Amino acid sequence: MDTDEVTRSRCEAITAGAAAGIAGVGDPALGRKWAAGGALTPAQPGQQRLHFACGLMNEIDTSQDQDTARTWILCSNPRLGYDSSVKEIREDRFREAARRRL
Template sequence: MSIETIAGAAHARTARLGVREIVRRLNAALGATLVAALAGSKDRKTSYKWAQQNGPTPNAAAVKRLQFAYTQWIVVSEAEGEHVARMWFIGANPWLGHDSPVDAVREDRFREVAAAAAAMVDDGFIG
């Protein structure tokens, strides 16, 4: 299966979820502190609040980052496993100038992060 097909399927799965469910899943996978950081929040506990049914709603920029991050989580974790995916999100990444994907998502470098995820999954592919 091509990386484009994998990424497209991951995006479709993400699009079917509400932001609260995306936050819950990312919190479980990456931890609330990393989720808040990649969304651009300085309050490390805010992602717990976003996950609550009656909690505050993240702003539009944070929602976009959360949706994108979850799509990349699906791509990497299903190909490499959850432990590797978590390490991929927090580690220095050569395709991102040695920044972490968490930092790059927070900086809205979506195209670069998607290429880095593709490279991880496709053993060096850079789109």
């Protein structure tokens, strides 16, 4: 999946603001612009974070369902010390996020 497809799929499953948060940018409008396609894409670290989040969400979606995957990414998680997965991924704490998924 290329970055545009990943961004669009995540923005469809979660909010564009959450996708921007995962990528590590403060402006939720950027998530909407990325999802619209065109030349604007996240910087490389943001792309890596979005691909990682997409992979974990796909794993959860496959083993559970899309609502569970959405809840895992957006809500505070006791397995993450009540941080959200968005925060864990944005802070590049990939191992912790992956280890503590559902």
